[in-house]
Structure formats: C-alpha cells, structure tokens
Amino acid sequence: PLQGKHDERSQVFADLSRDEYLQVQQYMLKQKDLDISTLQTTKPSQNFLFLIDLSLPKKADVLGYLDGKSSKPVREATAVVFHGTKGHIKEYVVGPLPNPVYHRDVTMEKYKKELPINARILPLIEYVLLFSFVEKEVFSKLVKLKKESFDIGQDNNLKAFYQMPPGVKSGDRKTWISFFRDLSGMYIHPVGFEVLVNHESVNTYDWRVERLLYNGQYFDTVEELKQKYDSGSVKKIVFKESRNYGSLKPQRKPLQLSPQQFYAEGKRFSVKNNHILYLDWSFAFGLSSLTGMRVFDVRFKGERIAYELSVQEAMSVYGSVTAGMILTKFLDSSMGIGRFAHELTRGVDCPYDATYIDTYRYIDMEAPTRYRNSICVFEHNMGQPLRRHFADFFHNSYGGMVNSALVFRTITAIGNYDYIWDFIFYQSGSVEAKVHASGYISSSYLVNGSLQFGHQVAENVLGNIHTHFINFKVDLDVLGVKNVFQTKDMEFVNMSLPWMPEHYAMIPQLVEKQLQTEKVCYFLSSCTPRYLHIASNQTNRWGHQRSYRLQVVSFAGEHLPESQPEERAMSWARYKVAITKHKDTEQTSSSLYSQNDIWSPAVDFSSFIEDNESIEDEDLVAWVTTGFLHIPHAEDIPNTVTVGNGGGVILRPHNYFDEDPSIQSADSVYISPG
Amino acid sequence: PLQGKHDERSQVFADLSRDEYLQVQQYMLKQKDLDISTLQTTKPSQNFLFLIDLSLPKKADVLGYLDGKSSKPVREATAVVFHGTKGHIKEYVVGPLPNPVYHRDVTMEKYKKELPINARILPLIEYVLLFSFVEKEVFSKLVKLKKESFDIGQDNNLKAFYQMPPGVKSGDRKTWISFFRDLSGMYIHPVGFEVLVNHESVNTYDWRVERLLYNGQYFDTVEELKQKYDSGSVKKIVFKESRNYGSLKPQRKPLQLSPQQFYAEGKRFSVKNNHILYLDWSFAFGLSSLTGMRVFDVRFKGERIAYELSVQEAMSVYGSVTAGMILTKFLDSSMGIGRFAHELTRGVDCPYDATYIDTYRYIDMEAPTRYRNSICVFEHNMGQPLRRHFADFFHNSYGGMVNSALVFRTITAIGNYDYIWDFIFYQSGSVEAKVHASGYISSSYLVNGSLQFGHQVAENVLGNIHTHFINFKVDLDVLGVKNVFQTKDMEFVNMSLPWMPEHYAMIPQLVEKQLQTEKVCYFLSSCTPRYLHIASNQTNRWGHQRSYRLQVVSFAGEHLPESQPEERAMSWARYKVAITKHKDTEQTSSSLYSQNDIWSPAVDFSSFIEDNESIEDEDLVAWVTTGFLHIPHAEDIPNTVTVGNGGGVILRPHNYFDEDPSIQSADSVYISPG
Ligand SMILES: [Ca+2]
Ligand SMILES: [Ca+2]
Ligand SMILES: [Ca+2]
Ligand SMILES: [Ca+2]
Numbered sequence A, B: 001p002l003q004g005k006h007d008e009r010s011q012v013f014a015d016l017s018r019d020e021y022l023q024v025q026q027y028m029l030k031q032k033d034l035d036i037s038t039l040q041t042t043k044p045s046q047n048f049l050f051l052i053d054l055s056l057p058k059k060a061d062v063l064g065y066l067d068g069k070s071s072k073p074v075r076e077a078t079a080v081v082f083h084g085t086k087g088h089i090k091e092y093v094v095g096p097l098p099n100p101v102y103h104r105d106v107t108m109e110k111y112k113k114e115l116p117i118n119a120r121i122l123p124l125i126e127y128v129l130l131f132s133f134v135e136k137e138v139f140s141k142l143v144k145l146k147k148e149s150f151d152i153g154q155d156n157n158l159k160a161f162y163q164m165p166p167g168v169k170s171g172d173r174k175t176w177i178s179f180f181r182d183l184s185g186m187y188i189h190p191v192g193f194e195v196l197v198n199h200e201s202v203n204t205y206d207w208r209v210e211r212l213l214y215n216g217q218y219f220d221t222v223e224e225l226k227q228k229y230d231s232g233s234v235k236k237i238v239f240k241e242s243r244n245y246g247s248l249k250p251q252r253k254p255l256q257l258s259p260q261q262f263y264a265e266g267k268r269f270s271v272k273n274n275h276i277l278y279l280d281w282s283f284a285f286g287l288s289s290l291t292g293m294r295v296f297d298v299r300f301k302g303e304r305i306a307y308e309l310s311v312q313e314a315m316s317v318y319g320s321v322t323a324g325m326i327l328t329k330f331l332d333s334s335m336g337i338g339r340f341a342h343e344l345t346r347g348v349d350c351p352y353d354a355t356y357i358d359t360y361r362y363i364d365m366e367a368p369t370r371y372r373n374s375i376c377v378f379e380h381n382m383g384q385p386l387r388r389h390f391a392d393f394f395h396n397s398y399g400g401m402v403n404s405a406l407v408f409r410t411i412t413a414i415g416n417y418d419y420i421w422d423f424i425f426y427q428s429g430s431v432e433a434k435v436h437a438s439g440y441i442s443s444s445y446l447v448n449g450s451l452q453f454g455h456q457v458a459e460n461v462l463g464n465i466h467t468h469f470i471n472f473k474v475d476l477d478v479l480g481v482k483n484v485f486q487t488k489d490m491e492f493v494n495m496s497l498p499w500m501p502e503h504y505a506m507i508p509q510l511v512e513k514q515l516q517t518e519k520v521c522y523f524l525s526s527c528t529p530r531y532l533h534i535a536s537n538q539t540n541r542w543g544h545q546r547s548y549r550l551q552v553v554s555f556a557g558e559h560l561p562e563s564q565p566e567e568r569a570m571s572w573a574r575y576k577v578a579i580t581k582h583k584d585t586e587q588t589s590s591s592l593y594s595q596n597d598i599w600s601p602a603v604d605f606s607s608f609i610e611d612n613e614s615i616e617d618e619d620l621v622a623w624v625t626t627g628f629l630h631i632p633h634a635e636d637i638p639n640t641v642t643v644g645n646g647g648g649v650i651l652r653p654h655n656y657f658d659e660d661p662s663i664q665s666a667d668s669v670y671i672s673p674g
C-alpha cells in the first residue's frame, strides 16, 4: 500500500512520445529551406535529420512549475541536422510540442562556435558506404591474399570495426578500419588486417585508402601490398580454422534454478508515466539517446534531494602497437549511450518479476522506434541487513532491518561493451549510482611488440590495455538550490593528555573546510579529502549543516596527459569530483560532437571551472568520475564479468536528518527475550 | 543435484566439538601443578583457564594429508591460562584429541617472550570487580551528585564502558571507565562521568581511583570532586529525562513484505560437518573465538586456490577531548571477534531460507557453549547479471547469466559495533571477502572542545571521529605453494605512430613487475600499483603466468603514526597489501595479548617482513587491510547503516584459466531470433 501520490508534473522531464517525435520530424521536413531528408539512405553530401530528443527546459522554470509558483514550461525538442550541403551541423530547438510552429538555430548559443560537418558521428549510411568502399578498393583487389589469409572468396564476410577518433587533428576523418572474423563476438576475432580510409569529403568519390596494415606490416597502397604479397616479401598470415570461442551459448543443460526473488505481498513501488514511487522515495526519469539514463526531482519523504542525477559519458583510452587501436579513445555519448538501451532479459538482466518499461527514440533512423522493456525497476534484497545490533551485555535484544532497496536500471550495449547502469534508492535516504561493464573486450591481432599493451587472450589475439572512465552529473539540491561545498577529513595532532599533561599522544582530529571557488586543488583525484559534502546553510537539530556526502567508488586508471590534443574532450576525467555553479548552458560534460572532433570539442568540461566562479551559496553541481583500469586477461573471453569491474558514487545523508530515517521503516524488526 | 562430494578430511580444520572442549578442560584441571580454576568467579590472583581453541596443525602436514601423501595430523588444542599466582600468561598445546595425554607450554616458542599477566584481556570477573570497586569507592560517596546529575539513588543503574588500551605504557592497567545511561544502546547515552582506575595489581585491594572526569573537569580524588561539587565550584550536569533515541523498536507496523528469495528447485549447496559444496566450489570452514571466521582448502573445479582466507583483526583508533576516548584504540581480536558471533536473525541478518549452522566455543566461561545459528550460508541473486552481451550489429543475439553466488556469513557484535563478515563465492571463479559495520557508535559526553573530534549526534552527545581498519589473511596457493608476487599497472609512453613516424602520441602501456623480497615500497598504500597478483610460474594456454589478482576496496583513514608506542600492535595497518613468506609461526597478524599490552605486543606484524625474505617461488601470504574513516553524523543514531560503511578484497582469476569459467555454468542463457 503506497502512501505517496504520483505527480503529473514529472512529465516536464519525460522523453518525447512517439507522436511528438513524428510531429517534430514532420515539422522539420516542412521547412523547405532546410532541405532535409530523413531517409537512412541520405548521402553524406545531403542534409540528414540525425537526432530528435527532448530539449530540457531551464531549471528555474521547472522548479517554479514543480513548486507551484509558475506555469508549465514550454515543451521543446532538439533536432540535430547534418548539413552535408553546407559543411556544417546545426542544432535546432523546435517547439512548442506537441504541435511545433517554430524552430531556432541554437548552435552558436550552445557551443559558441560553428560545428564543422566532420564533427558528426558516423551515421549508419556512412558505415555502409565505407564498407563497400573498402570492398571495392581493397578486398576485390586482393583475391589471393584474402583467400589464403582469411579464407574469404567472392563474398567478403569479414566484419569491420571503426576505430575512433578518426585521425590526429581537427578536420581529420581518417578512420582505421579493422577486420574481424564473422564469428560470435567478432570483437575478439581480429584477422590482422586494417585499412586507413580518408573519408573527409562528404563526397564518396573523394575517399581514398591511405595506408594498410597486414600482419604488423604497413603498406602505402593496395598495390604495394598485393605486389609484395605475391612476390613473397611479406610475412604472411595463413588462415586457420578457429574455435568459436566468443560464443555465449550454454555448454551445459540447466540443472537446477538459481534462487528466485518474488514479491510475496505485491510490489512496494509504482510506475506511472515517467514517475516512480517507492516507499519514501519519488522521482521522475528519462532516457536521453545520447547521455543515457537520468532521474530528476528525486525526493525523500517529500523533500527534494537532487534535481538531476544522470549518466554523462563513458570514455575509454586504449593502448596498442597496431594502427587502429593506438589512437582509440571512445567517447560513448557521441555514439549515444541511451541509444543502445535495448530490451532487458527477464531473469538475467533484471529479476523476472521486475517492472519493465518501454522507451522511444529517434536517432539515425527514419521513424521513432519503440524499445521494448529497455528500463527495468525492481526492489531487491541487497543480501545484507541495512542495520542491526545484537546486545548481549546487560540487556539481550536484537533490532535490525533487511536492506531492501529499489533499483532503476538500463543496460547499454554499445558495440562490444555492455554497461549496466543502476540508480539504487535505499531506505536510509542514500542513493547510489553504479556502473558495471560486461560484454566483449576490444582486441587486436597479435604481432611483434603487442605484449607491451596487454595479454594474449586467444589464438593470435591481444586483449588491449585500456581505461574506463565514467562521468555522472549529480545536481544535489540540499534544502533548495543555494548550497556550499565542504570537505571533511582526519588529521593526527599531537595532544597533551588532560590528566597527565606531560604526556603527549597523536590523536585524530576532524578537519573541515568550505571551498570558495570552482578551481581548487582539492577536486583533483590526488588530493581528494575523504569526505565531500554538498551542504545547506540550514542546520539539523544538533546544529550541524545539513548535507549529502558523495562517496566515490573508483578503481580508475591514469587519465590522458593534458598535453594531448584529445584531452580537452575528456577533461572531466581530470577530476574525481568537480563542483561547478549550475548553468543551464552547462548541461552535459560531453557532447555528440566530441568523438569525431575530439581535438576541438564542442564541449570542454574544463571551461566550466576555468572561470573559477564562487561556489558558496550557489546552485552546485557535482561531476563525479569513476572507472577502472582494464588489463584484459583470458577470463575476459568470451565476456568480461561484472564482479570487480565497476564503480560508482553513493549519495549519503550526513547530518541531513536528525537521526537515521530507516528507523521509521515498517521493515524494522525487534526481538527481545520474554 | 550437486556433483561434487564432501571431503571428510576437511575436519582437520574443524573447530573443537563440545566434547573436545570438555576433554581439554578436564585434562587441564587434572594437572594439579598448574592449579587451574575454570570457575567464572576465579579471582585475578588465581589461575584461570581463559580459552580453549583449536590449534591449527602445520600447513605442510595438512597439505600432505589433504593431498593423500601423509596421515592425518594429530589434533591438538590451545589452552590459555592466566596465571594470576605467577604473574604471567601461558599458552599450552594440549593433545592428542579427543583424549589428551600431554600439554606443552608454547608461549616462548610462539611469542619469543614471556607474556606478563597484565597483557591479559579483562575476563568477565574483572569487569564485575571493577564495577563494584567503582560503586564502592566512587558512587557510594557521591550521593548528591549522582542523584542531581544522573538521577540515580541507591541502585546505581548506570552502565560502564571500559576504554582500551588501559594506559600509556607496558605494564599499565589503568582503565578509564565511562558511564552511560541504562537505555537502549547505552553507547550513545554518555552521562559525562568517567573514572580512571588503576587495577594493575591482581589483588583488588591494591586497586585505586587515580582520576575522575566530570562534565569536562578533572579531579584527583573522589573527595576533591565531592567537596568542589558541594561547594559549588564545579560546573554541574543537571539531569534531564531523555528520549530513548537508541531504541531499535519499530515505530510503524509492517505494511507489506519486502521481496523474498526462495529456492524454487532446492538448494544448490550442501553443508556437511565443516565442509561446504556449491556448484564448482568446495571449502572447509571454522570460527576462531579470537580472529573469527575463516575458510580453508578453497577449491574451484577441484583445484585448490587458497589454503586459508580468514579474518585477522578489526581495529579502531578514536579521537576525543575527553579522557577515556583520547587513547581509545580497539583491537577486537583480543576481545575475540569470533567469540561474539551470536545467533543470526532469519530474514534480516540472512535470508529466511539460508542454512544456519551452530558453533561451540570455550572462552571466558565455565563450560563449552553452543551458539545456535551463528553462521549462515545462502545462495543469493546479487542483483546484476554476472555477464551479458546483446548484439545488435550484424547478428542479433543475447547471451548472459545471472550473478548468483554463495555467501558464507557471520556477524559479530563486539560491544557497540556489529561487523558483518562475508565470504562470497562467484561462478566466475572469484572469491570476495567483505566486511560492513553496523550497530552503535561509541560516543562521549559533549564538552568544550568536543566538536574538534566529531559531530554532535544527540543531546549532549558527541559521535567521535574514528578509523576502522580490518585485516584479512589471504593465503592463496596458485597451483601449489610456490608462487611469486607480481604487479601490473599502466603508464603513458610517448610513441611515434608507425604509419606517420613524425607524429607522437601518449599511449598507455602495460607495466609488469615481479617483486623480490618482503620489504618493498610497493606494498605501502601510497604507492600501490593498481593490479596485485599472486602468480604461479605455470602458464595458461596463452603463455601467461596463471594468477589470482587481489582487488582491494577500501576507504580507510590515516594510520596511526609509527612514532606512537601503540603502533607496533597494529603495524599490519601500514600496508594495504603486504606479502610475506608463509610460516606456521606467523599464523595471525595480531594476538589475544595486543589490546592490553599494546606497547609491547605479543605479535608485531611488521616483524614478519622485517627479515626481508625472498618472495620468489615461495609460499606467499597476502595480508590485506581495508576499512573506512568514520566521522559520525546524526544518521548514525540509533545505528550505523551498512550502505557505504565497508570494504573488502576480491580475489579474481587473472590468466588462471584459459577463458571465463562461468561460460560452463548451467545458468547461462542464450537467445537468438528465429
Ligand atoms: Ca563556472
Ligand atoms: Ca544543485
Ligand atoms: Ca618474513
Ligand atoms: Ca600461499
């Protein structure tokens, strides 16, 4: 029996409906001067409506509306057009929904610069064109080599993997395409052949092969490779059948079911539209095609704790001796994190009895598409008591409570990797954002020198060393938007003992600081104090500032040196936690355009703090980076397991309440003898 | 349908049975020359049989037996006698069980020195004697003060908490006794009164009050306090009724059950004697009264991975401005960690359907005692897939597997704190050792200067800042006992791109090292490489050394400076991970005698590595330290919650196998369209 009530106002955060996507699409098509196509066959030289997504209203407008002080903000969409005819990309805001009558070019306003056409991510059509380009310009000319080395005849059944970013400087669109066998989990079946294609021009007839890599040897042209191969001056790859070690098919019949969870007395949470109620919690949710899952207006016992908690970016930097992967730096939000939130498998991805929610998206497609069961929500027994005490001195008694919490989850399979994203709502007033990695590793063909960059994980296959860095946006609003940022830690001090003053001892003291401006060393991971707090100036019953603490769990590797031209596109990863003054114009730490114009990124997070604004009594946003260093090993075959491969942040009340709120939970248990 | 078989040989690790305890007790009583008493009323000046526990056989003997190469090692017990008549403590090995005929004083052999009587932990009798001493020498003389300040009349119903260690140097036995109200969770109801008692002598008539602390003011004698109190020159505490805020009684009626777990097709694990089978796993277990829970001969698919995984110590260092807690440094294994493993509550401490196991102990009691349901074992859905991949490019398919794992758990309520200890066995071949804290914080009465050492958490109550450091012993045996210790990490190196050599970029490389001797900087927490491995010289299919990786999860505070005389008793906490060459004589990192003779500890872990032995091709033991800094806050009232308050270590196969062993699991799921 839920006690709270759903709030229709949550829909201010709702993703666009199928109908709203269609309305925006049709509106954009009607703008004849834009000359837009929505067909997936639209050529790079034409104008393609790549993305339609919700345009979030300004925070102040939303807060006014949520708090009953102003009317509902206008509902708008963002439309991204790749203007192949003009050599640039435009972002338009289209509104009002559901029946748009206006559009406005917001590119300059949002990014303070034009977006060159080559900053665009590859639309599906470009992958198709590149593949046929390589088929025609490369494979068709290497009949003998491809037969002997890869066992392919007329039909090229190799699979291509496109390394990113495409080049070494702004404007480059030179992609190393690596080839893999057509087996389960192609990512771990490299054949040892890579081709560098220059596709800078929107006209495919300008494209050209710039280099080839075969079995660790580089060639300038297909002809050079062919000639040297035929003349025997090349170290050859000789095709060998290989086991389908990437297969995920069960090798044993099910023996006996694993333990199952069930709701003996029904669900204690409720989902209505994009609003969720769970015991003392309520929140709105959405799924951005680009950044992925997010929740808004997170309240506990009716009090707003966070305005927004969202996934921002998943980044990986690879090491390799072979061409494609040397430069590989993936910025998944450009590819689209939410875009790849596919159907969840009952009983594996989420418990069988979870509530599954459909989502709709419009990204690189001709019509909005429904993704069935792409979000799941469930209450779970976390396997431990939330709190307990057994008293055996003086009075025997026991008090405790099971840790039963609500999990809000999506899983995004972006090419090889699957990220499992969880927001967990605990009865003690904590919220946790967690990410775990699974899926296939990225691999390369083993050549001389490879082992400096990873371990061999299969026949001729190197699992390349790489980092995983994940960025979350945590817009806590602790009793309103005016907050301060505080740190707490310990320090040993030499103290004289009060009852024997001649005796000194080192005693731990509490050290508290309030930080004044955005640009403070303390944010850097190397000197992070142990406790980080977003605090209100209001105090709890005991006179302490009410706060939420950010506890980061991370096993991150080393961040790319700032000397590198690609670093500014991932400058959020410099900081374990960075605190900025909230701005509607600083909505995300990364962008759709960061992957392919990584050298001149549309969003450089470090600029958010470069102006070094005051963070005292301001609306603060914490940007939290977590991750792990991944040195692949044999057990990453076929898939990386989630155990130990993750990170996250726990938002914990710290003097926010006057006592632990879980003491009020109806799940509390107390036992006393007699 | 379990496929493995139980192994009777596991009983070489079994705790003593009720009968074995009795046999040892009777044997010891028969040794007239030892003049031992087993009564709980035994005075400090007499000889008290404090502890009987299993004496673990030598590892080589056990391995010979387990591997079928030698006969069963003799079963022996350790008996600890507090020889009040002689001023020392003795450890005897008594054997052979079940019918002992010999005993041997092993004190010098084990500790290389005599154990002075004041190194003993307080037996229950001493608490009783101290309490009546204080009643007689202090409270009975302060009739007016105790009535006005604490509302107590004839019957002193204050509760006492004994701060440790008792003094500032070896030989000291001067305990600050703090007083608390007789309310639920007395630990958070300090009254502001502490008494320093010198009880160095085993004769209670030598005991004396050395100092008193009342409301932040110190007094040399009871008379001084009484006189100044009566004359009004003391800042008084005026009794005020206070809410029973430590109560754990539910404040609301149960509404609706939280989700429950059940074994739809029965349990997939089996417990027989002290041996557990779970899918591919098997292990023996025990519960030491002192160090707590431990498992031995841990095997996966029949292959031994660890000889021993055990809890060693739980330590806390407190900060305070008030006398008792200024010096407080708890070493729980002296108090006895396993000793306080009490009955677990079904449905809260462990799932309702878990298997519960009884244990027997003999520590500070007159007869062996059964602790019903003090260990639980259950398989749990960990709330996430163990691995999964959804393929949407090229071939649509899904493969995955739920993360269902076995949890082996005890919970030890040592005074105020409850530690939840978990060993978790995953289907991917990983084992995790985890600890979480719950229960009551230790608190002190709020006086001037208190707030430098914590936050106020209730009326006149300070939650004192403190550290939690936990030590685990991890004796991995990777394909036998001869192993090496390796580290792996990343490092950016400036590389010229092979296809455009004039262009340089910083690329992450794999950096591997093998460490030669025990005393290497890398073990220190400040310079720990990201990957730590215990490796065999045998290689997997891909030519890499088969290894297990130690992944430590810790939020530890600062370790006590080495300058402090108490530090050597906790020197294990200097290292996040320390590697030593295995020795039967270096069985534990701490000892029963470390708490009360903290300045001259019976075991100084740092000496294990001081001899700087080779750790190449030796039997290696990893000593892992985890923990967290605890700055108590209002939400620690009434109990600390487990969310975020823990740490642990994951032991993960890393090139140990040729591929992920979970691919063989019958829980694997595969879905393909059509
Ligand atoms: Ca700023
Ligand atoms: Ca905020
Ligand atoms: Ca040694
Ligand atoms: Ca070993």
Ligand SMILES: [Cu+2]
Binding pocket: A437, A441, A466, A468, A630, A640
């Ligand atoms: Cu990875």
Ligand SMILES: [Cu+2]
Binding pocket: B437, B441, B466, B468, B630, B640
């Ligand atoms: Cu604590």
